[in-house]
Amino acid sequence: MQTxxxxxxxxxxxxxxVDHLIAQGAANIRALTTDPRKAALPEGVEVVQGYLRRPETLPAAFAGVERMYLAPTPDTVDEVLTLARAAGIRHIVDLSGEPESWWGTVCKAVxxxxxxxxxxxxxxxMENTLVWSRQIRETGAVREPRPEAATAPIAMDDIAAVAAVALLNDDHVGRAHAxxxxxxxxxxxLVxxxxxxxxxxxxxxxxxxxxxxxxxxxxMGDTATWYVDNVLYGFDPEPGDLPLTSVPDITGRPATTFARWAADNAARFTA
Structure with a gap:
């Protein structure tokens, strides 16, 4: 069976x-983490130690693997992929971005x-709205420059569900899913x-x-300036530019609405 x-x-x-792979009946799941003792992953998942930003830690984790979900690490992606190819890994499902974006270095390397x-x-x-939590707790308000700016935020759980489908189904090979x-x-x-x-x-x-x-x-620390200039000022999608049905089209289940996500995560804004 494939790992x-x-x-x-x-x-x-x-x-x-990991959770979505298990829910879809996958076996032979191997999980890469920097500290297996603290991983707390489900029973039956093989936990191995390694770190994508330290490629020398990866050969043993890659041995016998056929498919891999690749978290985005642009600074070491070339070395990671060289090791993956040498280990015989066949299919990479990467979290990245369009080729012209900063994350696009990952998809081009793959x-x-x-x-x-x-x-x-x-x-x-959707989880990016958690950067408001401190303002909300301390001032009861959110400060941003463009109240009318709009996008279609996605829950991380839905991204993971798509990743699991792509890892288990060859129909998604060679496809870029926005x-x-x-x-x-x-x-x-959103507020x-x-x-x-x-x-x-x-x-x-x-x-x-x-x-x-x-x-x-x-x-946000030092990333606040980048976030304001590149996300709050620099991203203006038109409604037709965003694939609002992408999650149900791929997974067969409804996508998470922001209202549902906010209700499920309300405590994270007050703790």
């Missing part, structure tokens, strides 16, 4: 990929490796729905670039 390796298996998406591939190119994660959530929502509407989940109104305060960076820096 499927999930890298980043204790991280946000990789851990969910295609250049000569291995079979499936790319997953997700829209903004992934999005089921609804186009403005930033102000409104989050407030509904928390049972109280959260103010959306339209703020300057500088004030937004200052509001996000306690939560």
């Amino acid at each position: 499927i390796l999930v890298t980043g298996a204790t991280a946000n998406i990789g851990r969910k990929v 295609e250049g490796s000569g291995l079979e591939w499936t790319h997953l190119w997700p829209a903004d994660f 992934l999005a959530g089921p609804q186009m929502l403005s930033r102000a509407e 409104r729905q989050l407030g509904a989940a928390l049972g109280r109104e959260i103010a959306f305060l339209e703020s300057s670039r500088e004030d937004t960076i200052a509001a996000l820096t306690p939560a």
